[in-house]
């Protein structure tokens with residue numbers, strides 16, 4: 789990556805100085821000049837990585853972390869939201885609700901998973917907390 793070169797901040801009344809501010813995991817370290825009509829900033833992510841971000845991206849919340857952290861967050865989000873293992877198979881939530889082994893509605897399934905049931909239990913068992921002596 790090319791080194792980021794800090795520049796003096798322009799002496800214009802309309803200019804908003806973001807130095808020292810934090811946006812999500814990013815802390816603005818210095819001004820890098822204009823790219824087109826956008827002011828760009830040297831930002832340091834909480835993980836230590838330095839990246840460049842423009843004023844509108846920071847202010848509108850489209851830049852909140854470095855690319856590495858953004859990718860990691862996306863992967864975690866994706867994994868949490870879509871990957872569920874049951875019966876030795878790894879399927880997305882939507883796929884499981886359409887699976888023939890799913891005996892409950894998607895709403896019930898979601899609620900059961902929230903309660904901490906495993907995907908396998910949530911798919912097939914009758915609500916055991918109502919009568920724990922009867923096997924579903």
Ligand SMILES: [Zn+2]
Pocket residue numbers: 833834835836837853854855856857858
């Ligand atoms: Zn980061």
